[in-house]
Amino acid sequence: MSYNTKQKDVILEIIKSKKKEFRVLDIYNDLEGKVGLTTIYRLINKLVSDGIINKVIGNDNITYYEYLKSCNKNNHFFLKCNHCLKLIHIDCDCIRNIENHILEEHKFDINNQNLVINGLCNRCRRNV
Numbered sequence: 240m241s242y243n244t245k246q247k248d249v250i251l252e253i254i255k256s257k258k259k260e261f262r263v264l265d266i267y268n269d270l271e272g273k274v275g276l277t278t279i280y281r282l283i284n285k286l287v288s289d290g291i292i293n294k295v296i297g298n299d300n301i302t303y304y305e306y307l308k309s310c311n312k313n314n315h316f317f318l319k320c321n322h323c324l325k326l327i328h329i330d331c332d333c334i335r336n337i338e339n340h341i342l343e344e345h346k347f348d349i350n351n352q353n354l355v356i357n358g359l360c361n362r363c364r365r366n367v
Contacts, residue, residue, distance in 0.1 A: 246274050250282055254292060260303035260324050293317065295355075297324050320360035322367070327360070 253269050254261070266279050283304060286292045292304045305326045316334050318327040334354075341347050359367065 246278060247282055250274065250279060251286075251291075254286070254304075254306050257306060260295065260305045260326065262301065262303060293326060293355075295319060295324055295326065317355045318360070319355045319357050320363050321357050322359055322363035325360050326355075 249270070250266060253266055257265075263276065263279055263283055266283075267274070267276055270279075283292065287294045287304070290307065292306050295303045295305065297303050303324055307328065316329050316331065318329060319325070320327075338349050341349055
């Protein structure tokens with residue numbers, strides 16, 4: 240499926256400008272209704288499947304998305320705060336060691352293309 244390049248470019252620029260997670264409705268409102276919700280949803284779903292943005296279901300059962308900044312690595316590990324929904328990209332040898340351990344000792348190959356570890360970020364942990 241092909242998308243109007245101008246619409247796609249505008250939506251992607253808005254997504255890249257977001258400093259934190261966003262909802263589809265946030266993108267729609269930023270575009271002041273100039274692009275239909277269906278078009279935005281289709282593009283968002285494509286961006287998720289392409290690994291450009293990450294989809295997270297919040298504790299409030301609302302779907303949030305976050306832009307994944309460019310990375311040269313094939314494997315992506317994330318820490319997700321269950322309270323504020325902040326998503327932190329990490330590249331850590333300790334995580335890779337766990338991945339290797341699970342493969343060697345448990346004969347289980349982790350699909351780590353977008354592996355998310357849930358918990359509380361430092362800010363939320365201090366406020367709890």
